[in-house]
Amino acid sequence: MPNFKKLAKKYESNCLASLIELVRKQSVYDESSITSFAPYGKGVKSGLDTLEKFGKEFGFNTKNVDGHAVEISYGEKGPLIGIYAHCDVVPASGKWDYPPFEAKLVGQGKEAKLIGRGTSDDKGPLIASLYSLKLLKDNGLIDGYRVRLVAGGDEERGSSCLDYYFNVAKNPHCDYGFTPDADFPLIYAEKGIVHGSLTKLIDLSPIIAIDGGVATNAVCDKMIVTIPSDKKFIKEFNDNKINGDITDTGQIMIVTFKGKSAHGSTPELGESAIASGFAFLGQYYNNAFLLNLAKAILDNRGVVFNGDSSSKELGEATFNYGIVIYNSKHVLNISVDFRYGEEAKEEEAIANLSKFVDMTFVLNSKAPILLYKKDSPLVSTLMKSYRHMTHRFFDKPMAIGGGTYAKEAKNIVAYGSAFKGHPGNIHSPNEYIYLKDLYAQIAIYADAIYRLGKLKK
Numbered sequence: 001m002p003n004f005k006k007l008a009k010k011y012e013s014n015c016l017a018s019l020i021e022l023v024r025k026q027s028v029y030d031e032s033s034i035t036s037f038a039p040y041g042k043g044v045k046s047g048l049d050t051l052e053k054f055g056k057e058f059g060f061n062t063k064n065v066d067g068h069a070v071e072i073s074y075g076e077k078g079p080l081i082g083i084y085a086h087c088d089v090v091p092a093s094g095k096w097d098y099p100p101f102e103a104k105l106v107g108q109g110k111e112a113k114l115i116g117r118g119t120s121d122d123k124g125p126l127i128a129s130l131y132s133l134k135l136l137k138d139n140g141l142i143d144g145y146r147v148r149l150v151a152g153g154d155e156e157r158g159s160s161c162l163d164y165y166f167n168v169a170k171n172p173h174c175d176y177g178f179t180p181d182a183d184f185p186l187i188y189a190e191k192g193i194v195h196g197s198l199t200k201l202i203d204l205s206p207i208i209a210i211d212g213g214v215a216t217n218a219v220c221d222k223m224i225v226t227i228p229s230d231k232k233f234i235k236e237f238n239d240n241k242i243n244g245d246i247t248d249t250g251q252i253m254i255v256t257f258k259g260k261s262a263h264g265s266t267p268e269l270g271e272s273a274i275a276s277g278f279a280f281l282g283q284y285y286n287n288a289f290l291l292n293l294a295k296a297i298l299d300n301r302g303v304v305f306n307g308d309s310s311s312k313e314l315g316e317a318t319f320n321y322g323i324v325i326y327n328s329k330h331v332l333n334i335s336v337d338f339r340y341g342e343e344a345k346e347e348e349a350i351a352n353l354s355k356f357v358d359m360t361f362v363l364n365s366k367a368p369i370l371l372y373k374k375d376s377p378l379v380s381t382l383m384k385s386y387r388h389m390t391h392r393f394f395d396k397p398m399a400i401g402g403g404t405y406a407k408e409a410k411n412i413v414a415y416g417s418a419f420k421g422h423p424g425n426i427h428s429p430n431e432y433i434y435l436k437d438l439y440a441q442i443a444i445y446a447d448a449i450y451r452l453g454k455l456k457k
Contacts, residue, residue: 002450004389007139008443011131015442016114016435019127022050023103023116027088029157039067040088040161044153047087051126051151058134065171068153068164072130074137075146081452082148082174082412083133083445084162084405085126085181086155089118091214094221094261094429112435119433120424125180125417126151128441135446145453148174155181155405156215158195158365162408174412176378176452179405180445182414185386188379189313189399190370190407190414191265191339194346198334198359202289204326207281208252212274213323216335218427219270220322221261223277229253233284242280244273263427264320264337265401267300274324274334289358293334296357297321305356307349311341313371314399317349336361339401342369367407377455382415385448389440395420415448417441 027048030041038045048070055062055072063071070087092100100117107113118124129149136142152161165171178186195216204210212223227233229248237246237255247254257277262270275297282290295304302308302319309317323335336353340346354361372379374397387393404414417437418424425431 001388001447002139002141004135004443004446004450007135008439008446011135011442012439015127015131015438018054018130019114019119019124019438020103022047022087022123022127023114023118024101025050026101027118027153028091029088029154037067040153044088048151048153051087051130054130058130059137060133065165065169068161068169070151071148071171072133072151073146073148074133075142078145079175079453079455080146080148080172081449082150082177082409083129083449084150084152084177084179084409084412085129086122086152086161086405087126088153088156089121089123090156090218090427092117092429093214096429098430100429100431110434110436113432114435114438115430115432117431119431120418121426121431122155122181124433124438125441128417128438129180129445131442132445132449135442136449141450142453147449147453152405156217159405159408162405166408173410176381176455177409177412178382178415178448179409179412180415180417180441181404182400182402182416183398183418184390184416184420185392185395186379186382186397186416187400187404187406187414188372188374188397190403191314191317191341191401192344192346192369193367193403194336194338194340194350194363195365196336196350196361196363198336198354198357198361200332200359201330202332203330204287204290204332206285207326209328210324210326210332212257212277213335215264215427216322216337217264217320218322219259219262219264219267219320220272220274220324221259221270223257223273223324225255225257225277225281227253227255236284237280240280243276261428263402264322265318265339265403267318267320272297272321274321293357296353302349302353306352309340309344309349311343314341314369314401317341317344318401319353332359334359339403340369342371367403370407372413378411378413378452381451381455382413382448385451386415386444389444389447416444
């Protein structure tokens, strides 16, 4: 076997420079700038264009798939090895120590890291994967197999990019592959995911408007409520030491409830501003509907409305409510991110939620459960590669609540990129990647691709 750790050394500085350039592209979905050439807005287009530029500079074949994804490929014959990563990022909410799209280098030596939105999810792993392909190509190691790196532009909102890539553009699936968008060593099982919204026509007077959250799959860390000026409200807000603040104009007040963001697959790690806000508003205005909503949202396992479940491989179901909007037309909408295991009755759980909160549920998307056998050629080959490269012989394949491209592309699993103890603050302020982890990924992914290329299909 080639010494991929040694071969990867010469690519480290250029890999970092490429990542910094890509992080500085604010590739957040932007409905206001959508065009026929930019189906996810100008920011995502800028990120995909940058990646396509890198691919051309490195001598790969490149293809822009109608603004939905960029494909970078090499090789003429043999099995197709696919790597699927994403270029889009979630909005940069919350309090950051540095501008989120500046790509700030901090620390030294083993503690050196790059801070910025997308450094871990998923631009760092994407660039590391690109450089692993460059390493293989430069050293004549793509022989007897083909490689294809696909960078999508809409993973964070449900992966419509890969749906377009496979089902509209009719591109083929790979024989073996991975997505570098989770944790090492690898993910053999992923929960099913339901995205939708609870909606209701209701007069919440004296509440004028509510606006909170930035993504369905992130815990809401800020909810802004507009109400008439009310000195008693201010006193009770302060007396109860509510996490937030109030701006009083004399006629109306802008009330901000604050929480703590976290990924929608682990809502227990966050603090929902929607839950705390509805709890206080419901109590102050004696509104049983809001109090009931707060009770449901606080319970991210769904026990209170009989929506909970637990399964052998994938564990407990989770509920997250990431976005809330209430407007002048008296329409209340709350987004729902529901994740469940192989023994859950998902339709029954959603029906119980809808009944408990007295709101109509509207389904937006549904991703099925993913479950691979641990002794399959794909899983066993990647585990062999991981153990060879890291010497972590006791690490085992994992099951997660997060959803990855492995649900959209056949014959792949999530392989990395986060190492144990280095979560990267994904979907949270001060997202980061350690440089040593970024550089290790180049070698690890090169080894994995090389091994997969030698498998018999």
